Amino acid sequence: xxxxxxxxxxxxxxxxxxxxxxxxxxxxxxxxxxxxxxxxxxxxxxxxxxxxxxxxxxxxxxxxxxxxxxxxxxxxxxxxxxxxxxxxxxxxxxxxxxxxxxxxxxxxxxxxxxxxxxxxxxxxxxxxxxxxxxxxxxxxxxxxxxxxxxxxxxxxxxxxxxxxxxxxxxxxxxxxxxxxxxxxxxxxxxxxxxxxxxxxxxxxxxxxxxxxxxxxxxxxxxxxxxxxxxxxxxxxxxxxxxxxxxxxxxxxxxxxxxxxxxxxxxxxxxxxxxxxxxxxxxxxxxxxxxxxxxxxxxxxxxxxxxxxxxxxxxxxxxxxxxxxxxxxxxxxxxxxxxxxxxxxxxxxxxxxxxxxxxxxxxxxxxxxxxxxxxxxxxxxxxxxxxxxxxxxxxxxx
Amino acid sequence: xxxxxxxxxxxxxxxxxxxxxxxxxxxxxxxxxxxxxxxxxxxxxxxxxxxxxxxxxxxxxxxxxxxxxxxxxxxxxxxxxxxxxxxxxxxxxxxxxxxxxxxxxxxxxxxxxxxxxxxxxxxxxxxxxxxxxxxxxxxxxxxxxxxxxxxxxxxxxxxxxxxxxxxxxxxxxxxxxxxxxxxxxxxxxxxxxxxxxxxxxxxxxxxxxxxxxxxxxxxxxxxxxxxxxxxxxxxxxxxxx
Numbered sequence: 001x002x003x004x005x006x007x008x009x010x011x012x013x014x015x016x017x018x019x020x021x022x023x024x025x026x027x028x029x030x031x032x033x034x035x036x037x038x039x040x041x042x043x044x045x046x047x048x049x050x051x052x053x054x055x056x057x058x059x060x061x062x063x064x065x066x067x068x069x070x071x072x073x074x075x076x077x078x079x080x081x082x083x084x085x086x087x088x089x090x091x092x093x094x095x096x097x098x099x100x101x102x103x104x105x106x107x108x109x110x111x112x113x114x115x116x117x118x119x120x121x122x123x124x125x126x127x128x129x130x131x132x133x134x135x136x137x138x139x140x141x142x143x144x145x146x147x148x149x150x151x152x153x154x155x156x157x158x159x160x161x162x163x164x165x166x167x168x169x170x171x172x173x174x175x176x177x178x179x180x181x182x183x184x185x186x187x188x189x190x191x192x193x194x195x196x197x198x199x200x201x202x203x204x205x206x207x208x209x210x211x212x213x214x215x216x217x218x219x220x221x222x223x224x225x226x227x228x229x230x231x232x233x234x235x236x237x238x239x240x241x242x243x244x245x246x247x248x249x250x251x252x253x254x255x256x257x258x259x260x261x262x263x264x265x266x267x268x269x270x271x272x273x274x275x276x277x278x279x280x281x282x283x284x285x286x287x288x289x290x291x292x293x294x295x296x297x298x299x300x301x302x303x304x305x306x307x308x309x310x311x312x313x314x315x316x317x318x319x320x321x322x323x324x325x326x327x328x329x330x331x332x333x334x335x336x337x338x339x340x341x342x343x344x345x346x347x348x349x350x351x352x353x354x355x356x357x358x359x360x361x362x363x364x365x366x367x368x369x370x371x372x373x374x375x376x377x378x379x380x381x382x383x384x385x386x387x388x389x390x391x392x393x394x395x396x397x
Numbered sequence: 398x399x400x401x402x403x404x405x406x407x408x409x410x411x412x413x414x415x416x417x418x419x420x421x422x423x424x425x426x427x428x429x430x431x432x433x434x435x436x437x438x439x440x441x442x443x444x445x446x447x448x449x450x451x452x453x454x455x456x457x458x459x460x461x462x463x464x465x466x467x468x469x470x471x472x473x474x475x476x477x478x479x480x481x482x483x484x485x486x487x488x489x490x491x492x493x494x495x496x497x498x499x500x501x502x503x504x505x506x507x508x509x510x511x512x513x514x515x516x517x518x519x520x521x522x523x524x525x526x527x528x529x530x531x532x533x534x535x536x537x538x539x540x541x542x543x544x545x546x547x548x549x550x551x552x553x554x555x556x557x558x559x560x561x562x563x564x565x566x567x568x569x570x571x572x573x574x575x576x577x578x579x580x581x582x583x584x585x586x587x588x589x590x591x592x593x594x595x596x597x598x599x600x601x602x603x604x605x606x607x608x609x610x611x612x613x614x615x616x617x618x619x620x621x622x623x624x625x626x627x628x629x630x631x632x633x634x635x636x637x638x
Contacts, residue, residue, distance in 0.1 A: 002512065010499055012499075013498070285493070286495075286497060288495070293489070293509055294484025294512045295480060298476075299480075388451075388456040
């Protein structure tokens with residue numbers, strides 16, 4: 001208790017020296033929490049966006065379907081198993097048929113995936129309702145195909161809303177067919193995997209075009225839908241399976257963020273270490289006096305270490321004073337991302353909204369306090385070598 | 398009945414290695430001090446006064462021989478035991494006052510009692526009494542930087558005696574003071590010695606201090622050259638201010 005009281009007195013008595021250290025350390029607190037919160041927020045945003053636009057409550061996939069092998073698409077379709085068909089009928093699943101196709105905008109050739117989806121589905125956050133507005137009502141087998149594309153494909157192909165282009169595909173019998181298609185809407189999404197290299201068409205129309213009535217490649221379940229174990233051999237891929245890649249990517253970015261945290265922390269620790277070394281040098285006579293008055297060396301070391309720890313505590317309090325409103329403001333308004341972050345490889349919004357969990361704040365506080373205490377302790381080992389008689393004269397060992 | 402000595406040194410030596418040679422700061426000192434003495438180690442610089450004082454205060458250890466302080470052999474004390482001995486039984490007064498700069502006068506004096514674990518009310522009573530002895534009760538809230546040299550040394554005296562130690566070791570306590578302040582603090586220590594029975598042992602070559610001593614031990618080259626009981630100059634009227 002005495003040591004704590006003395007440490008508080010010494011810290012407050014040191015005036016500007018203490019407050020400079022406290023301020024530098026509090027900056028580290030805020031910057032570390034901000035950078036880690038940014039990664040955490042990015043992860044949450046990306047997961048939420050992927051679940052909303054692609055993953056839903058998971059996919060039941062045709063046994064032959066391999067999303068990473070387009071060559072499997074020719075065989076990766078079949079009638080929906082009865083339990084999935086029932087779910088689709090009740091709006092709890094959205095069947096999707098996927099085939100390979102080629103588009104010819106302005107005469108140029110682009111290989112795409114053609115995805116058929118029910119325009120009335122509400123499971124995925126894709127504006128499929130536009131597909132219900134057939135641009136040219138006519139006999140279905142000859143009318144233009146309504147197509148929904150994302151902004152990335154639109155940018156790549158130069159297509160805009162209302163543009164027409166030729167779409168070529170192979171039907172179930174292997175015959176090549178082609179028809180004109182019209183872009184009914186260009187949608188913007190942060191999730192590249194529902195945009196790049198693919199076009200969305202009405203499911204029934206695609207089934208009709210390919211001669212695959214009632215068939216699908218996979219079915220997207222609505223979130224929280226109870227999963228039937230492998231109906232008809234279809235394979236279930238849970239949201240966690242889909243998000244595994246994202247999480248490993250975020251984890252890799254977290255390492256980058258940790259390096260930044262280490263740099264911020266190191267700068268603050270350098271200041272603490274430097275101050276502590278200087279403090280021990282300047283306070284040699286005081287150390288000698290404390291020993292003469294009855295302090296053991298261990299107590300003197302404890303006193304200096306506690307002073308360092310309390311610097312950390314004061315920094316945490318100061319960081320809370322100005323950091324809380326600052327970080328809350330950034331969390332509310334977001335952090336604008338440059339346009340080219342789209343190439344990072346996963347769903348990043350135009351603005352990132354940092355997320356600060358209690359664990360993040362508590363963990364960072366613990367880490368900084370621990371580092372401060374350890375760094376404060378290291379120079380105090382010199383005190384153990386200090387002879388009281390030398391210290392009283394202001395000499396160092 | 399024989400009085401138990403407070404300090405006994407036997408063949409006390411302190412040798413410092415100085416490169417390839419050795420410096421013998423104390424070369425076999427044999428001394429005995431009893432409770433209530435007002436004694437001084439005098440002699441030129443380098444005669445071993447401060448070294449002897451440091452050993453008696455358990456701030457240093459002898460190279461050879463023994464120093465028994467309040468029944469404890471200094472040479473065999475652990476750091477912890479030495480700290481306890483200093484904390485409970487020994488008060489120090491330094492040439493440069495060595496007040497803790499961030500504490501007030503009150504807190505500087507209270508410090509020794511904090512280490513003893515005295516309860517707050519008891520601490521307050523003792524601190525105020527000690528400040529009364531040195532006539533600084535009205536400066537209790539001041540910081541050391543606001544005090545004159547004489548006042549600082551009086552605070553140091555209050556800090557040294559507040560815990561009623563058996564022994565106060567004063568190393569050149571007047572070296573940084575003018576004549577008037579020197580006499581003031583010496584009179585203060587003398588009265589504390591008489592009123593509280595505290596043993597004072599000085600290391601000094603200041604003639605002003607010598608005027609107050611009742612025992613003067615002269616050290617030369619680490620040896621006791623003379624050990625004499627003297628009548629303080631102050632005992633004869635007009636001898637000192």
